[in-house]
Amino acid sequence: MPDITVGERRWTVPTGRNLLDALNEAGHHVPYSCRAGSCHACLVQCLSGQPVDALPEALALDKHALGWRLACQCRVVEDLQVAVFDPQQDGIPARVVVLEWLGEVLRMRLAPERALRYQAGQHVVLWSGSVARPYSLASLPGEDEWLEFHIDCRRPGAFCTLVRRLRIGDELRLGELRGGALHYDPQWQARPLWLLAAGTGLAPLWGIVREALRQGHEGAIRLVHVAADDAGHYLAQALRELEGVEVELVPAAQLEQALARLRPSSRQTVALLCGAPATVERFARRLFMAGLPRGQVFADVFVEHA
Template sequence: MPELCVGERRWAVPTGSNLLDALNDAGLNVPYSCRAGSCHACLVRCLAGQPLDALPQALAQDKHAQGWRLACQCQVVEDLRVALFDPQQDGLPAQVCALDWFGDVLRVRLRPERAMRYQAGQHVVLWNGAVARPYSLASLPGEDDYLEFHIDCQRPGAFCDRARGLQLGDVLRLGELRGGALHYDPDWQQRPLWLLAAGTGLAPLWGILREALRQGHQGEIRVMHVAREGAGHYLAEPLREMAGVNVELVLAEQLDEALAGLRPSSRQTVALVCGAPNSVERLARWLFIAGVPRRQVFTDRFVSAL
Protein backbone atom coordinates (compact mmCIF):
# COMPACT_ATOMS: atom_id res chain seq x y z
CA MET A 1 0.00 0.00 0.00
CA PRO A 2 1.25 3.54 -0.72
CA GLU A 3 2.37 5.71 2.15
CA LEU A 4 1.11 9.22 2.87
CA CYS A 5 3.37 11.71 4.62
CA VAL A 6 2.34 15.06 6.10
CA GLY A 7 5.01 16.72 8.22
CA GLU A 8 6.31 14.07 10.62
CA ARG A 9 3.27 11.84 10.20
CA ARG A 10 3.39 8.76 7.97
CA TRP A 11 0.71 6.14 7.39
CA ALA A 12 -0.29 3.61 4.75
CA VAL A 13 -3.53 3.91 2.78
CA PRO A 14 -5.18 1.56 0.25
CA THR A 15 -4.15 2.16 -3.36
CA GLY A 16 -6.69 4.40 -5.08
CA SER A 17 -7.82 6.12 -1.88
CA ASN A 18 -9.29 9.57 -2.32
CA LEU A 19 -6.66 12.00 -1.06
CA LEU A 20 -9.13 14.27 0.74
CA ASP A 21 -10.72 11.33 2.56
CA ALA A 22 -7.33 9.84 3.45
CA LEU A 23 -6.17 13.13 4.98
CA ASN A 24 -9.39 13.74 6.89
CA ASP A 25 -9.68 10.14 8.09
CA ALA A 26 -6.27 10.72 9.70
CA GLY A 27 -7.67 13.72 11.57
CA LEU A 28 -5.98 16.48 9.53
CA ASN A 29 -9.21 18.43 8.97
CA VAL A 30 -8.66 19.57 5.39
CA PRO A 31 -11.61 21.88 4.57
CA TYR A 32 -13.91 21.13 1.65
CA SER A 33 -17.28 22.13 0.36
CA CYS A 34 -18.35 20.82 -3.04
CA ARG A 35 -16.15 17.75 -3.60
CA ALA A 36 -16.49 18.49 -7.32
CA GLY A 37 -13.34 20.50 -7.95
CA SER A 38 -15.26 23.74 -8.01
CA CYS A 39 -14.82 25.43 -4.63
CA HIS A 40 -11.00 24.96 -4.28
CA ALA A 41 -11.25 24.84 -0.49
CA CYS A 42 -9.34 21.51 -0.31
CA LEU A 43 -6.13 22.81 -1.89
CA VAL A 44 -2.98 20.91 -0.88
CA ARG A 45 0.60 20.84 -2.21
CA CYS A 46 2.34 17.67 -3.31
CA LEU A 47 6.04 17.83 -2.39
CA ALA A 48 7.04 14.34 -3.50
CA GLY A 49 5.19 11.76 -5.54
CA GLN A 50 2.20 12.31 -7.79
CA PRO A 51 -1.46 11.48 -7.18
CA LEU A 52 -3.82 10.49 -9.97
CA ASP A 53 -5.52 13.84 -10.70
CA ALA A 54 -8.99 13.59 -12.24
CA LEU A 55 -9.29 17.33 -12.86
CA PRO A 56 -5.87 18.92 -13.53
CA GLN A 57 -7.44 21.70 -15.60
CA ALA A 58 -9.23 23.04 -12.51
CA LEU A 59 -6.05 24.85 -11.44
CA ALA A 60 -3.96 27.36 -13.34
CA GLN A 61 -0.96 25.81 -15.07
CA ASP A 62 1.56 27.62 -12.86
CA LYS A 63 -0.12 26.44 -9.63
CA HIS A 64 -0.38 22.89 -10.94
CA ALA A 65 3.32 22.98 -11.86
CA GLN A 66 4.14 24.08 -8.30
CA GLY A 67 2.52 20.90 -6.99
CA TRP A 68 -0.83 22.31 -5.87
CA ARG A 69 -3.74 19.89 -6.18
CA LEU A 70 -7.41 19.70 -5.26
CA ALA A 71 -7.44 16.85 -2.78
CA CYS A 72 -11.04 15.88 -3.54
CA GLN A 73 -10.08 15.11 -7.15
CA CYS A 74 -6.96 13.04 -6.43
CA GLN A 75 -6.35 9.35 -5.80
CA VAL A 76 -3.30 8.06 -3.93
CA VAL A 77 -1.51 5.61 -6.23
CA GLU A 78 2.09 5.89 -4.94
CA ASP A 79 4.00 7.21 -1.93
CA LEU A 80 3.05 10.84 -1.48
CA ARG A 81 4.40 13.69 0.63
CA VAL A 82 1.83 16.46 1.09
CA ALA A 83 1.83 19.94 2.63
CA LEU A 84 -1.55 21.29 3.68
CA PHE A 85 -2.61 24.79 2.68
CA ASP A 86 -1.64 27.06 5.58
CA PRO A 87 -3.79 30.22 5.54
CA GLN A 88 -1.33 31.96 7.88
CA GLN A 89 1.50 31.41 5.44
CA ASP A 90 -0.17 30.93 2.05
CA GLY A 91 -3.24 33.16 2.45
CA LEU A 92 -3.51 36.91 1.91
CA PRO A 93 -4.54 38.82 5.10
CA ALA A 94 -7.66 40.96 4.76
CA GLN A 95 -9.16 43.12 7.50
CA VAL A 96 -12.88 43.44 8.13
CA CYS A 97 -13.76 47.08 7.38
CA ALA A 98 -17.58 46.88 7.35
CA LEU A 99 -20.29 44.52 8.61
CA ASP A 100 -23.97 44.98 7.77
CA TRP A 101 -26.90 42.68 8.46
CA PHE A 102 -29.85 42.42 6.07
CA GLY A 103 -32.11 39.90 7.75
CA ASP A 104 -30.14 36.64 7.68
CA VAL A 105 -27.63 37.94 5.14
CA LEU A 106 -24.35 39.34 6.42
CA ARG A 107 -22.55 41.72 4.08
CA VAL A 108 -18.82 41.58 4.81
CA ARG A 109 -16.35 44.05 3.35
CA LEU A 110 -12.65 43.31 3.55
CA ARG A 111 -9.54 45.34 2.78
CA PRO A 112 -6.72 42.98 1.74
CA GLU A 113 -3.14 43.68 2.73
CA ARG A 114 -2.32 44.24 -0.92
CA ALA A 115 -4.52 44.90 -3.93
CA MET A 116 -6.05 41.90 -5.67
CA ARG A 117 -6.69 41.79 -9.40
CA TYR A 118 -10.05 40.22 -10.13
CA GLN A 119 -13.12 40.48 -12.35
CA ALA A 120 -16.76 40.85 -11.36
CA GLY A 121 -18.24 37.38 -10.87
CA GLN A 122 -15.11 35.62 -9.65
CA HIS A 123 -14.88 33.57 -6.45
CA VAL A 124 -12.32 33.51 -3.66
CA VAL A 125 -11.84 31.08 -0.77
CA LEU A 126 -12.29 32.82 2.60
CA TRP A 127 -10.46 31.43 5.64
CA ASN A 128 -11.74 32.24 9.10
CA GLY A 129 -9.28 30.48 11.38
CA ALA A 130 -9.12 26.86 10.19
CA VAL A 131 -12.51 27.01 8.45
CA ALA A 132 -12.65 27.82 4.75
CA ARG A 133 -15.41 28.31 2.21
CA PRO A 134 -15.59 29.80 -1.30
CA TYR A 135 -17.66 32.97 -1.78
CA SER A 136 -18.47 35.07 -4.82
CA LEU A 137 -17.16 38.61 -4.97
CA ALA A 138 -19.95 41.19 -5.00
CA SER A 139 -17.61 44.17 -5.30
CA LEU A 140 -16.62 45.98 -8.49
CA PRO A 141 -12.89 46.09 -9.32
CA GLY A 142 -11.50 49.54 -9.97
CA GLU A 143 -14.40 51.24 -8.20
CA ASP A 144 -14.74 49.68 -4.74
CA ASP A 145 -11.72 49.91 -2.44
CA TYR A 146 -12.80 46.74 -0.61
CA LEU A 147 -13.84 43.17 -1.37
CA GLU A 148 -17.51 42.49 -0.67
CA PHE A 149 -19.13 39.16 0.20
CA HIS A 150 -22.74 38.23 1.02
CA ILE A 151 -23.01 35.38 3.54
CA ASP A 152 -26.34 33.62 4.12
CA CYS A 153 -26.40 32.88 7.84
CA GLN A 154 -29.91 31.51 8.11
CA ARG A 155 -28.78 27.92 8.64
CA PRO A 156 -26.03 26.71 10.96
CA GLY A 157 -22.66 25.89 9.43
CA ALA A 158 -19.01 25.95 10.45
CA PHE A 159 -18.21 29.09 8.48
CA CYS A 160 -21.55 30.84 9.09
CA ASP A 161 -21.30 30.24 12.83
CA ARG A 162 -17.89 31.95 12.87
CA ALA A 163 -19.10 34.74 10.56
CA ARG A 164 -21.83 35.72 13.03
CA GLY A 165 -19.10 36.60 15.54
CA LEU A 166 -17.01 38.76 13.22
CA GLN A 167 -16.08 42.25 14.42
CA LEU A 168 -14.57 45.28 12.73
CA GLY A 169 -10.81 44.93 12.57
CA ASP A 170 -10.80 41.13 12.53
CA VAL A 171 -8.46 39.59 9.97
CA LEU A 172 -9.52 36.83 7.58
CA ARG A 173 -7.28 35.14 5.03
CA LEU A 174 -7.93 34.94 1.31
CA GLY A 175 -7.11 31.72 -0.49
CA GLU A 176 -7.50 30.69 -4.12
CA LEU A 177 -9.04 33.27 -6.49
CA ARG A 178 -10.77 31.60 -9.37
CA GLY A 179 -12.70 32.50 -12.50
CA GLY A 180 -16.37 31.65 -11.83
CA ALA A 181 -18.85 30.79 -14.52
CA LEU A 182 -20.35 34.27 -14.65
CA HIS A 183 -18.91 37.44 -16.14
CA TYR A 184 -19.85 40.41 -18.33
CA ASP A 185 -18.75 40.33 -21.96
CA PRO A 186 -18.51 43.75 -23.70
CA ASP A 187 -19.76 42.05 -26.88
CA TRP A 188 -23.16 41.80 -25.16
CA GLN A 189 -23.68 45.58 -25.07
CA GLN A 190 -26.54 45.65 -27.58
CA ARG A 191 -28.21 42.47 -26.38
CA PRO A 192 -30.91 41.97 -23.72
CA LEU A 193 -29.21 40.96 -20.45
CA TRP A 194 -31.14 39.00 -17.85
CA LEU A 195 -29.75 38.41 -14.38
CA LEU A 196 -31.68 35.82 -12.33
CA ALA A 197 -30.67 35.02 -8.76
CA ALA A 198 -31.95 33.05 -5.81
CA GLY A 199 -30.87 34.11 -2.31
CA THR A 200 -27.26 35.22 -2.07
CA GLY A 201 -26.80 34.08 -5.66
CA LEU A 202 -27.37 37.79 -6.14
CA ALA A 203 -23.82 38.52 -4.91
CA PRO A 204 -21.86 37.93 -8.14
CA LEU A 205 -24.69 39.36 -10.24
CA TRP A 206 -24.56 42.57 -8.21
CA GLY A 207 -20.96 43.08 -9.29
CA ILE A 208 -21.68 42.03 -12.88
CA LEU A 209 -24.68 44.36 -13.10
CA ARG A 210 -22.57 47.30 -12.02
CA GLU A 211 -19.86 46.26 -14.50
CA ALA A 212 -22.43 46.20 -17.33
CA LEU A 213 -23.65 49.69 -16.42
CA ARG A 214 -20.10 50.98 -16.14
CA GLN A 215 -19.39 49.72 -19.63
CA GLY A 216 -22.48 51.48 -20.99
CA HIS A 217 -24.69 48.47 -21.71
CA GLN A 218 -27.25 49.51 -24.34
CA GLY A 219 -29.65 46.58 -24.34
CA GLU A 220 -32.48 45.79 -21.95
CA ILE A 221 -31.39 44.77 -18.45
CA ARG A 222 -33.70 42.67 -16.28
CA VAL A 223 -32.99 41.49 -12.74
CA MET A 224 -35.11 38.86 -11.02
CA HIS A 225 -34.31 38.07 -7.39
CA VAL A 226 -36.02 35.12 -5.73
CA ALA A 227 -36.17 34.96 -1.92
CA ARG A 228 -37.95 32.81 0.64
CA GLU A 229 -39.51 35.88 2.29
CA GLY A 230 -39.65 39.64 1.77
CA ALA A 231 -36.68 40.33 4.07
CA GLY A 232 -34.58 38.13 1.79
CA HIS A 233 -34.62 40.82 -0.90
CA TYR A 234 -31.63 42.37 0.79
CA LEU A 235 -30.57 44.63 -2.09
CA ALA A 236 -34.07 45.75 -3.05
CA GLU A 237 -33.46 49.46 -2.45
CA PRO A 238 -30.17 49.88 -4.33
CA LEU A 239 -31.49 47.75 -7.19
CA ARG A 240 -34.58 49.90 -7.60
CA GLU A 241 -32.44 53.03 -7.61
CA MET A 242 -30.56 51.92 -10.71
CA ALA A 243 -31.71 53.80 -13.79
CA GLY A 244 -32.57 51.66 -16.80
CA VAL A 245 -32.78 48.39 -14.88
CA ASN A 246 -36.05 46.46 -14.73
CA VAL A 247 -36.16 44.80 -11.29
CA GLU A 248 -38.57 42.08 -10.18
CA LEU A 249 -38.53 40.81 -6.60
CA VAL A 250 -40.20 37.42 -6.33
CA LEU A 251 -41.08 35.21 -3.37
CA ALA A 252 -40.24 31.54 -3.90
CA GLU A 253 -43.89 30.54 -3.59
CA GLN A 254 -44.79 32.92 -6.44
CA LEU A 255 -41.98 31.90 -8.79
CA ASP A 256 -44.06 29.85 -11.25
CA GLU A 257 -46.47 32.75 -11.74
CA ALA A 258 -43.60 35.23 -12.17
CA LEU A 259 -41.84 33.04 -14.73
CA ALA A 260 -45.04 32.58 -16.71
CA GLY A 261 -45.21 36.34 -17.14
CA LEU A 262 -41.69 36.72 -18.52
CA ARG A 263 -40.98 36.48 -22.22
CA PRO A 264 -37.60 37.17 -23.84
CA SER A 265 -37.84 40.10 -26.21
CA SER A 266 -35.17 38.61 -28.48
CA ARG A 267 -33.45 35.34 -29.33
CA GLN A 268 -30.25 37.27 -28.63
CA THR A 269 -31.03 37.46 -24.91
CA VAL A 270 -28.14 36.51 -22.62
CA ALA A 271 -29.08 35.15 -19.19
CA LEU A 272 -26.88 34.74 -16.11
CA VAL A 273 -28.34 32.54 -13.35
CA CYS A 274 -26.95 31.99 -9.85
CA GLY A 275 -28.08 30.37 -6.61
CA ALA A 276 -28.61 26.96 -5.04
CA PRO A 277 -28.54 24.03 -7.51
CA ASN A 278 -32.30 23.35 -7.46
CA SER A 279 -33.15 26.99 -8.07
CA VAL A 280 -30.59 27.36 -10.85
CA GLU A 281 -31.81 24.22 -12.62
CA ARG A 282 -35.41 25.40 -12.39
CA LEU A 283 -34.63 28.87 -13.75
CA ALA A 284 -32.35 27.57 -16.51
CA ARG A 285 -34.97 25.04 -17.62
CA TRP A 286 -37.60 27.76 -17.85
CA LEU A 287 -35.27 30.00 -19.88
CA PHE A 288 -34.72 27.21 -22.39
CA ILE A 289 -38.45 26.52 -22.65
CA ALA A 290 -39.07 30.26 -23.10
CA GLY A 291 -36.71 30.33 -26.08
CA VAL A 292 -33.32 31.42 -24.76
CA PRO A 293 -30.68 29.20 -26.47
CA ARG A 294 -28.70 27.04 -24.04
CA ARG A 295 -25.39 28.52 -25.19
CA GLN A 296 -26.65 31.94 -24.04
CA VAL A 297 -27.53 30.80 -20.51
CA PHE A 298 -24.61 30.92 -18.04
CA THR A 299 -25.09 29.36 -14.61
CA ASP A 300 -23.27 29.22 -11.30
CA ARG A 301 -24.51 26.82 -8.63
CA PHE A 302 -23.74 27.57 -4.99
CA VAL A 303 -22.73 24.54 -2.95
CA SER A 304 -24.47 23.92 0.36
CA ALA A 305 -23.15 25.80 3.38
CA LEU A 306 -20.92 23.99 5.83
Protein backbone atom coordinates in the same frame (compact mmCIF):
# COMPACT_ATOMS: atom_id res chain seq x y z
CA MET B 1 -2.33 0.86 0.17
CA PRO B 2 -0.89 4.30 -0.75
CA ASP B 3 0.48 6.86 1.68
CA ILE B 4 -0.16 10.62 1.71
CA THR B 5 2.48 12.99 3.04
CA VAL B 6 1.74 16.59 4.06
CA GLY B 7 4.68 18.35 5.65
CA GLU B 8 6.09 16.03 8.32
CA ARG B 9 2.98 13.90 8.53
CA ARG B 10 2.49 10.65 6.65
CA TRP B 11 -0.53 8.32 6.76
CA THR B 12 -2.05 5.45 4.79
CA VAL B 13 -5.37 5.56 2.94
CA PRO B 14 -7.37 2.98 0.99
CA THR B 15 -6.58 2.80 -2.72
CA GLY B 16 -9.03 4.94 -4.66
CA ARG B 17 -9.83 7.21 -1.72
CA ASN B 18 -11.03 10.70 -2.68
CA LEU B 19 -8.13 13.09 -2.04
CA LEU B 20 -10.28 15.87 -0.58
CA ASP B 21 -11.91 13.49 1.90
CA ALA B 22 -8.57 11.93 2.85
CA LEU B 23 -7.03 15.33 3.59
CA ASN B 24 -9.99 16.63 5.58
CA GLU B 25 -10.38 13.44 7.59
CA ALA B 26 -6.72 13.84 8.57
CA GLY B 27 -7.43 17.36 9.86
CA HIS B 28 -5.91 19.47 7.07
CA HIS B 29 -9.02 21.65 6.60
CA VAL B 30 -9.04 21.85 2.81
CA PRO B 31 -12.05 24.07 1.92
CA TYR B 32 -14.57 23.09 -0.72
CA SER B 33 -17.92 24.19 -2.07
CA CYS B 34 -19.33 22.53 -5.18
CA ARG B 35 -17.39 19.22 -5.22
CA ALA B 36 -17.94 19.36 -8.98
CA GLY B 37 -14.69 21.01 -10.07
CA SER B 38 -16.14 24.44 -10.80
CA CYS B 39 -15.45 26.52 -7.67
CA HIS B 40 -11.71 25.60 -7.37
CA ALA B 41 -11.86 26.04 -3.60
CA CYS B 42 -10.12 22.70 -2.95
CA LEU B 43 -6.96 23.40 -4.97
CA VAL B 44 -3.85 21.57 -3.68
CA GLN B 45 -0.41 20.89 -5.14
CA CYS B 46 0.92 17.37 -5.62
CA LEU B 47 4.68 17.64 -5.15
CA SER B 48 5.29 13.97 -5.98
CA GLY B 49 3.08 11.14 -7.14
CA GLN B 50 0.03 11.38 -9.39
CA PRO B 51 -3.61 10.94 -8.36
CA VAL B 52 -6.26 9.86 -10.85
CA ASP B 53 -7.81 13.16 -11.95
CA ALA B 54 -11.41 12.97 -13.16
CA LEU B 55 -11.40 16.55 -14.47
CA PRO B 56 -7.91 17.59 -15.64
CA GLU B 57 -9.37 20.09 -18.11
CA ALA B 58 -10.68 22.19 -15.20
CA LEU B 59 -7.20 23.70 -14.72
CA ALA B 60 -4.92 25.48 -17.17
CA LEU B 61 -2.29 23.21 -18.72
CA ASP B 62 0.62 25.06 -17.13
CA LYS B 63 -0.96 24.88 -13.68
CA HIS B 64 -1.75 21.19 -14.11
CA ALA B 65 1.84 20.54 -15.18
CA LEU B 66 3.07 22.05 -11.90
CA GLY B 67 1.07 19.50 -9.94
CA TRP B 68 -1.95 21.58 -9.02
CA ARG B 69 -5.10 19.52 -8.64
CA LEU B 70 -8.70 19.93 -7.55
CA ALA B 71 -8.74 17.57 -4.59
CA CYS B 72 -12.48 16.85 -4.94
CA GLN B 73 -11.87 15.36 -8.38
CA CYS B 74 -8.88 13.17 -7.48
CA ARG B 75 -8.51 9.58 -6.26
CA VAL B 76 -5.40 8.36 -4.47
CA VAL B 77 -3.86 5.37 -6.25
CA GLU B 78 -0.17 5.77 -5.34
CA ASP B 79 1.97 7.52 -2.74
CA LEU B 80 1.47 11.30 -2.81
CA GLN B 81 3.30 14.25 -1.30
CA VAL B 82 0.82 17.13 -1.10
CA ALA B 83 1.13 20.81 -0.22
CA VAL B 84 -2.01 22.38 1.21
CA PHE B 85 -2.74 26.06 1.74
CA ASP B 86 -1.41 27.51 5.00
CA PRO B 87 -3.50 30.62 5.79
CA GLN B 88 -1.02 31.98 8.33
CA GLN B 89 1.91 31.73 5.95
CA ASP B 90 0.26 32.13 2.56
CA GLY B 91 -2.95 34.05 3.30
CA ILE B 92 -3.42 37.79 2.86
CA PRO B 93 -4.45 39.52 6.12
CA ALA B 94 -7.68 41.51 5.81
CA ARG B 95 -9.34 43.68 8.46
CA VAL B 96 -13.10 43.85 9.00
CA VAL B 97 -14.31 47.39 8.24
CA VAL B 98 -18.08 46.88 7.89
CA LEU B 99 -20.49 44.40 9.48
CA GLU B 100 -24.08 45.08 8.44
CA TRP B 101 -26.95 42.69 9.08
CA LEU B 102 -29.55 42.68 6.30
CA GLY B 103 -32.04 40.30 7.88
CA GLU B 104 -30.16 36.98 8.20
CA VAL B 105 -27.56 37.99 5.61
CA LEU B 106 -24.34 39.55 6.86
CA ARG B 107 -22.83 42.12 4.53
CA MET B 108 -19.16 42.05 5.44
CA ARG B 109 -16.52 44.36 3.99
CA LEU B 110 -12.83 43.67 4.38
CA ALA B 111 -9.79 45.87 3.80
CA PRO B 112 -6.92 43.62 2.66
CA GLU B 113 -3.34 44.37 3.64
CA ARG B 114 -2.48 44.63 -0.03
CA ALA B 115 -4.66 45.22 -3.07
CA LEU B 116 -6.34 42.20 -4.59
CA ARG B 117 -6.76 42.25 -8.36
CA TYR B 118 -9.99 40.52 -9.31
CA GLN B 119 -12.96 40.59 -11.66
CA ALA B 120 -16.65 40.78 -10.76
CA GLY B 121 -17.99 37.26 -10.34
CA GLN B 122 -14.82 35.72 -8.91
CA HIS B 123 -14.60 34.27 -5.42
CA VAL B 124 -12.03 33.89 -2.69
CA VAL B 125 -11.61 31.54 0.25
CA LEU B 126 -12.08 33.25 3.63
CA TRP B 127 -10.16 31.80 6.59
CA SER B 128 -10.94 32.32 10.26
CA GLY B 129 -8.49 30.19 12.21
CA SER B 130 -8.68 26.70 10.70
CA VAL B 131 -12.20 27.18 9.30
CA ALA B 132 -12.43 28.21 5.65
CA ARG B 133 -15.24 28.75 3.18
CA PRO B 134 -15.29 30.06 -0.41
CA TYR B 135 -17.41 33.19 -0.93
CA SER B 136 -18.18 35.20 -4.04
CA LEU B 137 -17.03 38.80 -4.19
CA ALA B 138 -19.93 41.26 -4.29
CA SER B 139 -17.74 44.35 -4.63
CA LEU B 140 -16.92 46.18 -7.85
CA PRO B 141 -13.20 46.10 -8.69
CA GLY B 142 -11.57 49.45 -9.30
CA GLU B 143 -14.41 51.33 -7.64
CA ASP B 144 -15.12 49.86 -4.21
CA GLU B 145 -12.26 50.32 -1.76
CA TRP B 146 -13.13 47.15 0.12
CA LEU B 147 -13.94 43.52 -0.63
CA GLU B 148 -17.61 42.79 0.01
CA PHE B 149 -19.15 39.43 0.90
CA HIS B 150 -22.76 38.39 1.56
CA ILE B 151 -22.92 35.57 4.11
CA ASP B 152 -26.19 33.70 4.60
CA CYS B 153 -26.51 32.89 8.30
CA ARG B 154 -30.05 31.51 8.35
CA ARG B 155 -28.78 28.04 9.27
CA PRO B 156 -26.10 27.17 11.84
CA GLY B 157 -22.64 26.43 10.52
CA ALA B 158 -19.03 26.61 11.64
CA PHE B 159 -18.20 29.71 9.62
CA CYS B 160 -21.48 31.49 10.40
CA THR B 161 -20.86 30.90 14.11
CA LEU B 162 -17.46 32.55 13.76
CA VAL B 163 -18.64 35.58 11.76
CA ARG B 164 -21.42 36.28 14.28
CA ARG B 165 -18.64 36.94 16.81
CA LEU B 166 -16.64 39.27 14.57
CA ARG B 167 -16.03 42.89 15.48
CA ILE B 168 -14.76 45.84 13.45
CA GLY B 169 -10.97 45.58 13.24
CA ASP B 170 -10.82 41.79 13.53
CA GLU B 171 -8.58 39.99 11.07
CA LEU B 172 -9.44 37.26 8.59
CA ARG B 173 -7.16 35.68 6.01
CA LEU B 174 -7.78 35.59 2.28
CA GLY B 175 -6.90 32.46 0.36
CA GLU B 176 -6.25 32.23 -3.35
CA LEU B 177 -8.53 34.16 -5.67
CA ARG B 178 -10.48 31.75 -7.85
CA GLY B 179 -12.19 32.28 -11.18
CA GLY B 180 -15.87 31.42 -11.01
CA ALA B 181 -18.18 30.55 -13.88
CA LEU B 182 -19.72 34.03 -13.84
CA HIS B 183 -18.28 37.15 -15.41
CA TYR B 184 -19.16 40.07 -17.67
CA ASP B 185 -17.82 39.99 -21.22
CA PRO B 186 -17.67 43.37 -23.04
CA GLN B 187 -18.56 41.49 -26.24
CA TRP B 188 -22.05 41.07 -24.80
CA GLN B 189 -22.61 44.82 -24.74
CA ALA B 190 -25.43 44.92 -27.29
CA ARG B 191 -27.10 41.66 -26.18
CA PRO B 192 -29.92 41.21 -23.64
CA LEU B 193 -28.44 40.24 -20.27
CA TRP B 194 -30.39 38.20 -17.73
CA LEU B 195 -29.18 37.77 -14.17
CA LEU B 196 -31.09 35.15 -12.16
CA ALA B 197 -30.21 34.70 -8.49
CA ALA B 198 -31.53 32.80 -5.49
CA GLY B 199 -30.64 33.89 -1.95
CA THR B 200 -27.05 35.09 -1.61
CA GLY B 201 -26.46 33.89 -5.15
CA LEU B 202 -27.16 37.58 -5.68
CA ALA B 203 -23.68 38.47 -4.37
CA PRO B 204 -21.59 37.89 -7.53
CA LEU B 205 -24.41 39.21 -9.74
CA TRP B 206 -24.50 42.42 -7.70
CA GLY B 207 -20.91 43.04 -8.76
CA ILE B 208 -21.51 41.90 -12.34
CA VAL B 209 -24.59 44.05 -12.97
CA ARG B 210 -22.70 47.14 -11.79
CA GLU B 211 -19.75 46.14 -14.00
CA ALA B 212 -22.10 45.90 -16.99
CA LEU B 213 -23.53 49.33 -16.26
CA ARG B 214 -20.06 50.81 -15.76
CA GLN B 215 -19.05 49.48 -19.18
CA GLY B 216 -22.10 51.06 -20.80
CA HIS B 217 -24.06 47.89 -21.54
CA GLU B 218 -26.47 48.70 -24.37
CA GLY B 219 -28.81 45.70 -24.33
CA ALA B 220 -31.70 45.25 -21.93
CA ILE B 221 -30.74 44.02 -18.47
CA ARG B 222 -33.15 41.95 -16.38
CA LEU B 223 -32.37 40.84 -12.82
CA VAL B 224 -34.54 38.29 -11.01
CA HIS B 225 -33.98 37.59 -7.31
CA VAL B 226 -35.71 34.65 -5.61
CA ALA B 227 -35.95 34.60 -1.80
CA ALA B 228 -37.96 32.74 0.83
CA ASP B 229 -39.81 35.92 1.88
CA ASP B 230 -39.65 39.71 1.61
CA ALA B 231 -36.87 39.90 4.21
CA GLY B 232 -34.80 37.60 2.02
CA HIS B 233 -34.64 40.27 -0.70
CA TYR B 234 -31.84 41.83 1.28
CA LEU B 235 -30.72 44.28 -1.44
CA ALA B 236 -34.21 45.21 -2.61
CA GLN B 237 -33.78 48.98 -2.27
CA ALA B 238 -30.33 49.03 -3.84
CA LEU B 239 -31.57 46.91 -6.76
CA ARG B 240 -34.50 49.25 -7.39
CA GLU B 241 -32.11 52.19 -7.55
CA LEU B 242 -30.15 50.70 -10.45
CA GLU B 243 -30.88 52.73 -13.55
CA GLY B 244 -31.55 50.78 -16.73
CA VAL B 245 -32.17 47.45 -14.99
CA GLU B 246 -35.53 45.65 -14.87
CA VAL B 247 -35.71 44.10 -11.40
CA GLU B 248 -38.12 41.35 -10.34
CA LEU B 249 -38.26 40.19 -6.72
CA VAL B 250 -39.81 36.72 -6.54
CA PRO B 251 -41.03 34.93 -3.40
CA ALA B 252 -39.96 31.27 -3.46
CA ALA B 253 -43.60 30.20 -3.22
CA GLN B 254 -44.24 31.89 -6.58
CA LEU B 255 -41.17 30.55 -8.37
CA GLU B 256 -43.14 28.36 -10.81
CA GLN B 257 -45.19 31.34 -11.99
CA ALA B 258 -42.02 33.40 -12.37
CA LEU B 259 -40.34 30.64 -14.35
CA ALA B 260 -43.29 30.52 -16.71
CA ARG B 261 -42.65 34.19 -17.49
CA LEU B 262 -39.04 33.56 -18.51
CA ARG B 263 -39.35 33.94 -22.26
CA PRO B 264 -36.23 35.52 -23.79
CA SER B 265 -37.16 37.96 -26.53
CA SER B 266 -33.92 37.22 -28.36
CA ARG B 267 -31.86 34.08 -28.94
CA GLN B 268 -28.85 36.34 -28.39
CA THR B 269 -29.73 36.68 -24.69
CA VAL B 270 -26.95 35.81 -22.22
CA ALA B 271 -28.04 34.44 -18.85
CA LEU B 272 -26.02 34.24 -15.63
CA LEU B 273 -27.45 32.02 -12.90
CA CYS B 274 -26.41 31.68 -9.27
CA GLY B 275 -27.80 30.12 -6.10
CA ALA B 276 -28.58 26.74 -4.59
CA PRO B 277 -28.17 23.80 -7.02
CA ALA B 278 -31.87 22.91 -7.23
CA THR B 279 -32.96 26.47 -8.04
CA VAL B 280 -30.18 27.02 -10.55
CA GLU B 281 -31.19 23.78 -12.25
CA ARG B 282 -34.79 24.99 -12.46
CA PHE B 283 -33.64 28.31 -13.93
CA ALA B 284 -31.48 26.54 -16.50
CA ARG B 285 -34.16 24.02 -17.49
CA ARG B 286 -36.66 26.79 -18.13
CA LEU B 287 -34.20 28.76 -20.25
CA PHE B 288 -33.34 25.70 -22.33
CA MET B 289 -37.06 24.99 -22.86
CA ALA B 290 -37.50 28.60 -23.94
CA GLY B 291 -34.88 28.08 -26.64
CA LEU B 292 -31.81 29.74 -25.16
CA PRO B 293 -28.63 27.97 -26.41
CA ARG B 294 -26.65 26.22 -23.67
CA GLY B 295 -23.50 28.13 -24.61
CA GLN B 296 -25.20 31.38 -23.55
CA VAL B 297 -26.12 30.19 -20.05
CA PHE B 298 -23.46 30.48 -17.33
CA ALA B 299 -24.14 29.04 -13.90
CA ASP B 300 -22.52 28.91 -10.47
CA VAL B 301 -23.96 27.04 -7.50
CA PHE B 302 -23.67 27.59 -3.77
CA VAL B 303 -23.48 24.50 -1.56
CA GLU B 304 -24.36 24.77 2.12
CA HIS B 305 -21.74 23.78 4.71
CA ALA B 306 -22.09 22.65 8.27
